[in-house]
Amino acid sequence: MKGYEVKSEMLKAMAHPVRLKILSGLIENECYVNEMQDNLNIPQSTVSQHLSILKRQGIIAPRKEGVRTCYKVVDKKAIKMINILDK
Amino acid sequence: MKGYEVKSEMLKAMAHPVRLKILSGLIENECYVNEMQDNLNIPQSTVSQHLSILKRQGIIAPRKEGVRTCYKVVDKKAIKMINILDK
DNA sequence: TCAAAATATTGTAATATATGGATAAATAGA
DNA sequence: TCTATTTATCCATATATTACAATATTTTGA
Numbered sequence: 592m593k594g595y596e597v598k599s600e601m602l603k604a605m606a607h608p609v610r611l612k613i614l615s616g617l618i619e620n621e622c623y624v625n626e627m628q629d630n631l632n633i634p635q636s637t638v639s640q641h642l643s644i645l646k647r648q649g650i651i652a653p654r655k656e657g658v659r660t661c662y663k664v665v666d667k668k669a670i671k672m673i674n675i676l677d678k
Numbered sequence: 679m680k681g682y683e684v685k686s687e688m689l690k691a692m693a694h695p696v697r698l699k700i701l702s703g704l705i706e707n708e709c710y711v712n713e714m715q716d717n718l719n720i721p722q723s724t725v726s727q728h729l730s731i732l733k734r735q736g737i738i739a740p741r742k743e744g745v746r747t748c749y750k751v752v753d754k755k756a757i758k759m760i761n762i763l764d765k
Numbered sequence: 766t767c768a769a770a771a772t773a774t775t776g777t778a779a780t781a782t783a784t785g786g787a788t789a790a791a792t793a794g795a
Numbered sequence: 796t797c798t799a800t801t802t803a804t805c806c807a808t809a810t811a812t813t814a815c816a817a818t819a820t821t822t823t824g825a
Contacts, residue, residue, distance in 0.1 A: 595695035598763045606689035608682035624802060634785050639803055658792045658801050671762045675755050676685045721815055726773055745771050745822045
């Protein structure tokens, strides 16, 4: 059952409307947290927590640039799944 | 944001180890509830509830055969996503 | 009609997830 | 060093999900 748990963790990380929106955006272009915040219109701490869920699963990765952080999607499976959902 | 909610509902329906296992099995062969039960080794009501979550999302569909019910996967996207997870 | 078998539904307690304010940490520039 | 900016973390509360026993429903066959 272990394999199913790992897979379900990945799906769970993606299975939230805000996180799906973040991922869709990040697939188009990598993006800074403050930009996402403006785009999503939800509190900063909420954005940060959603990002940390995606990061913990290895779906996105941060790159520090001075005081800002730029995230991008690094998981190919996540990209493929988003594409399937979009069809 | 509506589209993201719809998509996240589908992912949430799939994002559980038992439901992933059910789906993997059903992709191989359609199957009766009592068979799944034997296979999963969890209470009947629990199996039934997982099936109803997948059914509500239109991922699987039942076919009544006498007193038994045979389920199969009817959502192509779900199949594709499972395949991606399996790679 | 009655009983047995298969499945669904309901009630509820335990657990997990989500939200947002408050606060902390890191960095750059004055 | 002090301040402003950006991001992360912590905490409490609200909401959602999960599990399973108990019960109901449906169907078949005696």
